[in-house]
Amino acid sequence: MRAHCTKSRTAVRSGIIFALAISLLFMVLLGPAAAIDLQDPKFQAISVSPSAGSPGSAISVSVTASDDVGIGGGVVGFESPSTGIVRYVFLDYAGANLAGSFVVDRYDTPGVWKPVYIEIVDTSSNIFAATGDEVDLSAGNITISNPSPDSAAPTFTSLDIPNTQTNPGGKVSLSIKAADSESGLASAQVLWSNAWNSLQAFLLYNPKTGRLEADLYIPIDQSTGT
Numbered sequence: 253m254r255a256h257c258t259k260s261r262t263a264v265r266s267g268i269i270f271a272l273a274i275s276l277l278f279m280v281l282l283g284p285a286a287a288i289d290l291q292d293p294k295f296q297a298i299s300v301s302p303s304a305g306s307p308g309s310a311i312s313v314s315v316t317a318s319d320d321v322g323i324g325g326g327v328v329g330f331e332s333p334s335t336g337i338v339r340y341v342f343l344d345y346a347g348a349n350l351a352g353s354f355v356v357d358r359y360d361t362p363g364v365w366k367p368v369y370i371e372i373v374d375t376s377s378n379i380f381a382a383t384g385d386e387v388d389l390s391a392g393n394i395t396i397s398n399p400s401p402d403s404a405a406p407t408f409t410s411l412d413i414p415n416t417q418t419n420p421g422g423k424v425s426l427s428i429k430a431a432d433s434e435s436g437l438a439s440a441q442v443l444w445s446n447a448w449n450s451l452q453a454f455l456l457y458n459p460k461t462g463r464l465e466a467d468l469y470i471p472i473d474q475s476t477g478t
Contacts, residue, residue, distance in 0.1 A: 293319040293372040293380045298328065298392040306397045307358045313341050313392065315350040315372070322375040326350045329370075330394065333363030334403070359402030359435040367392040406432040411442065420470050426453055428464040440464045 296316040305311055317323055326343040343350035350372065367389040372380040384390075409429040418424050428440050440455040455464040 290376075290378065291320050291374075292378045293317050293323060293374045295370060295372060295380055295382065295387055298367060298370070298389055300392050300394055303393065304395040304397070305356045307356050307360065309356045310353055311356065311394055312351065312353045313343065315343055315370070316348075317350060317372050317380070319374040319378075323350065324373045324375045324377075326352075326370065326372040328352070328367050328389075328392065330365040330392075331368040332361045332365060334361045337361075338368065339365070356396055356398075357435075358398075359400075360396050360398055361401050361403070362396050362398040365394045365396055366390070402434040404432075404434055406430050406437060418470055422470050424468045424470065426455055426466050426468055427461075428455055430464060437464060 294317060296318060298316075299314045301312045301314070302309070313328055315326055315328065317326070323345045325345060327340050328343065329338040329340050331338050339354065341352045341354050343352040366384060368384045370380075370382055370384075370387065370389060407430060409431070412427040412429065414425055416424075426442065428442075430437055430440070437457040439457065442453045442455065444451045451468065451470070453466050453468045455466040457463075458465045
């Protein structure tokens, strides 16, 4: 009887060992389930160096942030004190912080350029986004001095559309004649709307023609009408 009991215990032990071996094999083959990262990065601080400059000055922008997986990149938008134009500075992760830079332009408006928007992305594509009203970005203020800024708006002459009729899925060519005597033309934006929806086009300056140009592609589900 004792021998029989010993044999039974041995068999049970062998079965347990076999089951554990199979479980370990599956764990090795399948690996641990990867945790899903749903946490946004956390903004900590912003700094600029130097905090004042003039045309030609290089301004470095640094942002510290934390994330439970890893920081990917970011962007900070600085608003002109008088024109309301926002300059976006893209940031790369440099191991300890996010870093980027820009050069003060010849025609930048003098005064305090304030960071009004910040966006931080982690390696799982989670995004932290906030305005200067939502988080304190005042440490990123930049004072720009410029004795000869471009304060004159471009002069619009005409919007030319050779083919004013098209169908959903079609293309409309756009061309704007304008002039700027100081910094020159760069881009334009045109918005069309009716009672149902709207269309928006961004035109870029073509130095070969001296005009702002773009092709507007009409969505296939666009409603008909004027």
